[in-house]
Amino acid sequence: MKRNLFPLCLLILLAAAALFSCGGDKDATDNQKAPASSGTRLTIVSGSENKGLEPLIMAFARKKGAAIDIDYMGSVDMTLMLAEKGKDLPYDAVWPANTLWITLGDAHNAVKKAESIMRSPVVLGIKKPVAERLGWIDKEIAIPDILEAAQAGKLRFAMTSATQSNSGASAYIGFLYAFSGASGSGSVLQMEHLEKPAVQDKVRDLLSRVNRSSGSSGWLKETLVEHYERFQAMFNYEAMIIEANQELTSQGKPPLYAVYPADGIMIADSPLGYVDKGDAEKTALFDELQAYLLSPEVQDEIMRQGRRTGLIGINPDKVDKSVFNPAWGIDVNRIISPVPTPGEPVIRKALSLYQVSLRKPSLTAYVVDVSGSMQGQGLEDLKAAMTTLLDPDLARRYMLQASDKDIHIVLPFNSAPQDGVKTQGNSPDVLSGLLAFVQGLQAGGGTDIYAAAARGLELIGGVDNMEDYFPAVILMTDGQSKGEIATLSAAIRKTPMGADIPVFSITFGDADERQLEEISGMTVGRVFPGKNLIKAFRAAKGYN
Amino acid sequence: MKKLIGPLIFLAVAGVFAYMYFTGGLESVKKPQPAQSVDVAAFVGGEKMAFLDNPEVGRILKERHGVHLNPTKAGSIEMVSGLPTAGKDALWPSNQIAAEIYRNKGGSSLAVETVFNSPIVLYAYDIVADALIQQGIVVKRSESYYIVDFPKLVRYIMEGKTWKEIGLPQLFGKVGIHSTDPTRSNSGNMFAGLLANMLNGATVVTADTLDNVLPQLVEYFRLRGHMEHSSGDIFKNFITTGVGARPIIVGYENQLVEFTLENERYRDYLREKIRTLYPEPTVWSSHPVIALTPAGKRLIEALKDEELQKIAWERHGFRSGLMGVENDPAVLDVLGIPKEITSVMPMPDAATMSRIITALENK
Numbered sequence: 001m002k003r004n005l006f007p008l009c010l011l012i013l014l015a016a017a018a019l020f021s022c023g024g025d026k027d028a029t030d031n032q033k034a035p036a037s038s039g040t041r042l043t044i045v046s047g048s049e050n051k052g053l054e055p056l057i058m059a060f061a062r063k064k065g066a067a068i069d070i071d072y073m074g075s076v077d078m079t080l081m082l083a084e085k086g087k088d089l090p091y092d093a094v095w096p097a098n099t100l101w102i103t104l105g106d107a108h109n110a111v112k113k114a115e116s117i118m119r120s121p122v123v124l125g126i127k128k129p130v131a132e133r134l135g136w137i138d139k140e141i142a143i144p145d146i147l148e149a150a151q152a153g154k155l156r157f158a159m160t161s162a163t164q165s166n167s168g169a170s171a172y173i174g175f176l177y178a179f180s181g182a183s184g185s186g187s188v189l190q191m192e193h194l195e196k197p198a199v200q201d202k203v204r205d206l207l208s209r210v211n212r213s214s215g216s217s218g219w220l221k222e223t224l225v226e227h228y229e230r231f232q233a234m235f236n237y238e239a240m241i242i243e244a245n246q247e248l249t250s251q252g253k254p255p256l257y258a259v260y261p262a263d264g265i266m267i268a269d270s271p272l273g274y275v276d277k278g279d280a281e282k283t284a285l286f287d288e289l290q291a292y293l294l295s296p297e298v299q300d301e302i303m304r305q306g307r308r309t310g311l312i313g314i315n316p317d318k319v320d321k322s323v324f325n326p327a328w329g330i331d332v333n334r335i336i337s338p339v340p341t342p343g344e345p346v347i348r349k350a351l352s353l354y355q356v357s358l359r360k361p362s363l364t365a366y367v368v369d370v371s372g373s374m375q376g377q378g379l380e381d382l383k384a385a386m387t388t389l390l391d392p393d394l395a396r397r398y399m400l401q402a403s404d405k406d407i408h409i410v411l412p413f414n415s416a417p418q419d420g421v422k423t424q425g426n427s428p429d430v431l432s433g434l435l436a437f438v439q440g441l442q443a444g445g446g447t448d449i450y451a452a453a454a455r456g457l458e459l460i461g462g463v464d465n466m467e468d469y470f471p472a473v474i475l476m477t478d479g480q481s482k483g484e485i486a487t488l489s490a491a492i493r494k495t496p497m498g499a500d501i502p503v504f505s506i507t508f509g510d511a512d513e514r515q516l517e518e519i520s521g522m523t524v525g526r527v528f529p530g531k532n533l534i535k536a537f538r539a540a541k542g543y544n
Numbered sequence: 545m546k547k548l549i550g551p552l553i554f555l556a557v558a559g560v561f562a563y564m565y566f567t568g569g570l571e572s573v574k575k576p577q578p579a580q581s582v583d584v585a586a587f588v589g590g591e592k593m594a595f596l597d598n599p600e601v602g603r604i605l606k607e608r609h610g611v612h613l614n615p616t617k618a619g620s621i622e623m624v625s626g627l628p629t630a631g632k633d634a635l636w637p638s639n640q641i642a643a644e645i646y647r648n649k650g651g652s653s654l655a656v657e658t659v660f661n662s663p664i665v666l667y668a669y670d671i672v673a674d675a676l677i678q679q680g681i682v683v684k685r686s687e688s689y690y691i692v693d694f695p696k697l698v699r700y701i702m703e704g705k706t707w708k709e710i711g712l713p714q715l716f717g718k719v720g721i722h723s724t725d726p727t728r729s730n731s732g733n734m735f736a737g738l739l740a741n742m743l744n745g746a747t748v749v750t751a752d753t754l755d756n757v758l759p760q761l762v763e764y765f766r767l768r769g770h771m772e773h774s775s776g777d778i779f780k781n782f783i784t785t786g787v788g789a790r791p792i793i794v795g796y797e798n799q800l801v802e803f804t805l806e807n808e809r810y811r812d813y814l815r816e817k818i819r820t821l822y823p824e825p826t827v828w829s830s831h832p833v834i835a836l837t838p839a840g841k842r843l844i845e846a847l848k849d850e851e852l853q854k855i856a857w858e859r860h861g862f863r864s865g866l867m868g869v870e871n872d873p874a875v876l877d878v879l880g881i882p883k884e885i886t887s888v889m890p891m892p893d894a895a896t897m898s899r900i901i902t903a904l905e906n907k
Contacts, residue, residue, distance in 0.1 A: 099777075100770070114777075119785060187704070187718060188769030262716060267785055296809065311783065311810055337716030337788035341770035 040281045041067040042289065045081075046095035047166060048072040048218030049120075049237055050270065052305055060292050066285055074216055075166040076399055079105035086110040089275050092282050093289075097166035097217070097237075097268040104344060113286070114273030117293050118239075118307035121267045121336055122170040124157065125241035125256035126233040131329070136259055143178035143264040147202065150209035157233035158212035160220050162354045163399035166268060167217040170339075171235035172354055173347070174264025175203045177339045189342040194349055204358045211500070212524075213360075213470055215539055219526070227524050228253055230500065237268055238330065242306030245328050258329035260336065267338045270307075308332070351399060356426065361405035363469035364541075365456035367449075368441070369477035371414040375443040378478050378509055381530075383438055385476070385506075386410075389541060390435040392428065400541055402426035407469065408434055409459050413452035414445030415482065422459065447479030453503055453519060454491035461495035471501045473523075474540050475516070476530075478509030485518060492523065499523070504540040506530045581610040582839045585631055587623035588615040589638035589730060591775055592660075592831065594802055595860045601852060609846035611839075620730040621901075624834075625649065634840030636833050638730040641737075643832045644894040653834045658865035659847045660831040660856055662796040663885045664734050666691065666721065666821040667779070669787040673819035675711045682821060688882045691823045694742050697721075702760065707791065715791055723794035724778050725771040727905050730829065731778075732771060735794040736900055737891040738827050739764065746825075749892045751899075758903055766907045779803065783810075783818070792821075796829055797885075801861025801878050811877075820880050825889040830865055 044057075054070060061068040071091070073081075078094060079101045086108030094111055096102060102111050124146065131137055134149055149155040160168035173189070179202040180193035193199055212231065214220035221240040224231045225247045236244075238258060245255035272293065274286045292298055299309040306323055316332040324330045342350070368382055388394045395401045402408070404425050411420035421437050423430050456473040460466065492498040502525040505516040516527045530536040588596065595601060596615050605611040618627055620637035624646040629635065637643065643656050668676070673689055676682040679700075681693045691697065700710070700719045707715035724732035740749045743757040765771075772778040775795060782793045783803065797820065804814050835841040846852070853869055856862040861878075863871045863885075873881040891897065 099772075103770070103773070116780065116784065187767055190767075267789065269781065269785075308784075311813055335714050335786060335788040338785070340717070340768075343769050346769070 040064075040285050041069070042093060042282055042285050043069045043071070043091045044093040044095055044272075045071050045073050045078060045089075045091040047075060047078075047097040047270070048216040049097060049167070049240060049268075050095055051218050052239075052243055053302065053307075056293075056298060056301060057289070060289060064285065064288065068289070072216070072218070074164045075101040075169070076164050080398065082106050082108075082110065087275060087277065091275065092277070093272060093274050093286055095270065095272045097270055098170070098266075099269055099271045100341060100347070101166065102271060102273060104347065110275050111273040112276055113290065114271040115290055115294065116269040116271050117290075118270050118299075118302050118309045119267050120237040120239040120270070120307055121260065121265050121338070122167050122174070122235060123238050123241060123265065124233055124235050124259045124261065125244065126155070126157075126259060127231070128254045128257045128328075130155065130232050131257040131259070137257065137329070141259045141261055143175055143206075143261045146259075146261065147206045147209075150206065155232060156209060156211040157235060158214065158220060158224065158231055159210055159235040160214045160217055162359070163351050164215040165217055167220075167236050167240075168213075169351065170266035170268065171264070172203075172207075173342070173350060174261065174266060174339050175206055176350060178261070178263040179203055188340040189346055189350070191346055191349060194346065194353055200353070200358060207354075207358055208360050208468065210360055210470075223524060225251075230524060238308075239306040241328070242323060242325075242330065245325070246306075255328050258331070260331065260334060262337070265336055265338050266341075267336065352396075352401075355399050355401050356403050359403065361403050361407070361469050363407045363409075363460055363463055363466065363471045365409040365411055365460055365473045367411045367413060367452045367456040367473055367475045368438075369414070369447065369449070369452075369479055370412045370418070370441050370443050370445075371447040371479050372444050373447070373478055373509065379441065379443050381508060382476055383441070385536075386438045387435065390431045390438070392426075392431060402431065405469075407463060409456070410434060410437060411452065411456055411459065412441055413448070413455070415448050417452050417455035420459070447477065447481050448483035449475060449477050449479070449481040449515065449519075450483040450485050450487045454488045456503075457488075457491045457495045457498055457501055460501055461498065466496060471497070473501065473503040473525075475503055475505045475519070477505065477507065477516075478511050480512045481515050485515075485522075488519065489522065502526070504528065506536045506540055508536075581606075581612060582842055583612050583614060584633045584839045584843045585614045586616070586634040586636055586833075586840070586843065587618040587627060587629070587632060588636045589620050589623075589831070590617045591638060591730075591796060591798070592636065592862075593617055594806070595856060595862065598855065598859060601855060604849060604852055604855075605846050608849060609842065611842055611846045613843065619728065621645070621733065624651065629836060632840075633837040634833055634835050634843050636831060638829050638831055639734060639891070640828070640830050640832060641733075641891055641894050641897050643834055645898070646834060648894055651834075653836055654838065654841050655835040655844055656832050657835075657844045658830045658832045659844065659853075660862035661865045662798045662829045662831075662862055663822065663826045663888070664731065664738060664829055665795060665797045665826065666792050666823065667782060667795050667800065668792045668819050668821055670817050670819060671712060671714075671787065672791045673821065675707075676821075679710055686882075688880045689819050689821045691821050694823050695746055698739065698742050702764065712791075715788060720768075721792045721794060722778060722782070722790045723768075723771060724775055725773055726765065727901055728771075728773045729775055731775040731794055731796060733897070733901070734827055734829055734891065736761065736765070736904065737897055738823065738889075740892055740896075740900060741827075741889060746889075748890055749896055751893075751896055754892070754896055754899060758900070761900065762903050762907045765904050775799070783814075796861075797822075797863075797881070798861030801876055801881065802859075804878050805859055815879050822882070822885065822887075825887040826885065827891050828885075828888055831862070832865075 057068055075096050078096050082105035087110045159171050162168040162172035177189050179199050180189055182189050182193055217236055217240055221244050224234055225244050241256050241258050248255050272290055303309045304323055319332050324332050389400055407424045409422045412418040453473055453475055460471045503519050503523040504525045505527045508530040513527055520527050528536040528540050605613055620639055620642045623635050624642045681697045682689050683692050705719045723735045726732040726736035740757050740761055743760050744753055778793055779795050779799045782790045804811055833844045835844055853864045857871045858875050873883055
């Protein structure tokens with residue numbers, strides 16, 4: 001199993017991935033750095049849901065006169081990196097959302113001193129008016145109720161990718177558990193449950209009701225706040241629901257209402273662990289940081305930010321009701337019986353099942369720049385990135401495998417859209433055909449990303465039953481665009497559900513991020529700076 | 545100061561005589577050794593690290609006994625079977641089986657002595673303990689809770705009884721006990737031994753009887769799913785995530801004592817909500833020091849220090865492993881700790897435990 005997942009030939013890829021900070025998370029590149037006066041520098045790789053706690057850590061760093069750098073990364077990335085690099089991890093500390101990811105990845109026992117800093121259950125946050133309409137206020141809701149409401153067309157929800165992010169994986173394992181029959185009997189999810197067609201069908205059905213995906217929990221929350229009208233609900237950490245509500249209510253918008261599905265909740269425990277490389281000063285700084293985060297004062301502060309700390313599980317009296325707000329459905333008195341964590345082989349199998357079979361299939365138009373400036377390194381990088389997705393071994397390595405229903409469109413462009421290819425499925429023939437097409441691309445000519453993106457939307461719009469897929473345009477470009485953005489806005493209007501098709505951009509070279517940000521803003525997409533193209537590409541792909 | 549003058553004069557005189565004998569080619573007479581400082585490198589089970597991190601403990605070891613201990617945290621089984629012991633002066637695992645394994649594989653030692661003991665217990669939330677009393681599985685005697693019908697509890701688990709069926713509708717799912725992974729952690733390992741004994745009609749499993757219980761034991765752990773790797777982690781998770789997540793866990797008796805003393809602000813809640821359940825009989829997690837070098841022997845002697853034994857009990861909850869040392873629970877101010885643990889059974893022997901662990905690894 002392990003040998004299969006981690007072939008040696010990928011070492012270089014991984015090293016590259018590891019050296020790059022966060023998969024296109026632009027905040028990671030410009031986050032506040034503490035003064036480095038003492039010379040001790042500690043680097044942390046963390047889940048994006050911890051971003052709200054960064055000021056606390058920076059305050060500590062300033063007090064100590066030390067430098068602490070935080071990069072944000074999905075849980076699966078952390079797991080892969082740990083598995084491959086062990087003690088050579090290019091970070092001093094890891095802070096994933098769940099201990100599970102350390103257990104799955106840390107075959108080298110590199111992570112020491114891991115301590116849970118706080119807890120947060122993964123819940124369903126529904127816009128309060130929608131929850132009222134469903135009659136779900138103050139009512140016990142289970143996962144089958146959510147499926148039923150979705151089947152009746154009364155509910156659409158967003159969640160992160162189960163193979164990229166812990167909150168998505170938690171929700172997904174909750175679904176499996178709820179429909180496996182294990183939940184009714186209270187036993188743990190086993191291999192044989194995963195193989196039952198009835199279980200697979202129900203989970204596939206529920207996942208098909210997801211209308212927005214994301215590679216990270218923090219970004220999902222930000223997107224919901226920013227594009228409130230496009231969402232009805234999201235599975236996310238209770239802490240993210242609280243953060244979203246603090247922002248929404250300050251904007252005068254109705255908050256989300258938290259529902260705790262009795263048969264499908266997992267609790268994130270956010271362990272902060274240390275990778276000891278023999279630097280005594282770093283070790284001392286880490287110890288102090290951990291003690292600081294676990295000190296009563298800071299624990300109280302973390303609790304004020306919507307994370308469960310201390311003995312909240314058994315002592316809810318101390319909780320600030322304006323944060324853990326009962327009017328938002330936040331319920332600290334509830335006894336949470338989380339999904340029992342399945343064994344490691346079961347988790348690995350479940351994640352692979354999600355990727356190749358159960359998730360909502362994706363409909364992706366790769367709109368790739370083959371203008372003259374791409375000649376040489378640019379085109380080579382682009383081909384390498386596409387290979388990550390289309391080579392089955394590489395794709396499995398990163399849990400990015402295509403499913404048998406995924407539709408792939410590859411559309412090269414320069415000053416105008418060129419001839420592209422469209423294909424469906426994950427058979428070796430299909431993928432190798434696409435790969436051959438990509439490998440044969442030649443560079444030349446000018447750049448018009450607007451016309452190309454518009455053509456991408458048009459091709460997506462031409463697919464039957466488009467609503468059965470996660471549609472997305474992944475635009476890869478290095479160029480300053482000629483042409484008019486109006487071309488794209490016209491295409492958005494013309495394409496069915498056009499405004500719901502995100503355009504993700506991956507930049508490299510001198511691409512004009514301003515132009516691309518404008519496109520993202522218009523389409524609820526995102527720009528991934530491609531300093532490391534493969535990593536950025538992976539990140540973008542994680543969002544659909 | 546006055547007190548010291550006598551011995552000092554004696555030492556000086558003895559030194560002179562020794563010198564005379566020596567230079568005269570006569571048989572030498574050893575002078576009494578003052579506590580010469582010695583570095584002791586040891587592998588130590590994780591549950592004793594808080595004790596060793598206690599500055600008072602370090603001070604007594606050093607100042608009174610000249611022992612400067614350099615502990616490396618390691619699993620009880622791995623330190624006697626897998627890890628390279630070159631350069632180590634002592635091994636300090638958390639159970640007697642580890643010492644037995646070490647001896648069986650031909651490991652040499654200068655001395656083996658048990659300095660601390662802590663019984664394996666179950667920790668449960670108040671409502672769970674009450675329900676188990678209703679079921680006749682647990683009884684309360686003075687302030688302590690005893691599992692008097694462990695086989696019945698095991699039967700409930702194997703039959704898949706739900707919490708609801710035993711009067712706890714607020715808890716989701718089946719009756720179960722959370723333990724650490726028996727193949728990775730000592731408390732889980734000892735629980736596997738205890739459970740094997742329970743499945744064997746509450747008598748110690750031997751090489752001859754193991755096959756009768758092994759399939760059930762393997763099935764029991766197969767149904768647990770993911771298990772924590774460390775006794776410290778499971779205890780903290782138990783406390784922080786509440787009754788819904790882990791209604792009952794396996795731990796060492798000293799864990800609640802240590803946690804309460806380290807977290808005074810939680811004392812009242814812990815007292816109100818957490819119950820220590822003593823299996824009758826239980827098994828001892830004993831803490832033998834295996835001395836590999838003379839320096840390791842010095843560690844054994846130092847740990848017998850009366851004050852260290854007192855700190856171990858009063859601040860960290862470890863009962864003394866030494867004859868004649870009493871542990872008075874009154875000083876702990878933690879409810880339900882009995883003065884003595886009277887009902888104890890042996891673990892299955894090392895060879896039998898090895899077979900159990902191998903079967904669990906391949907489950």
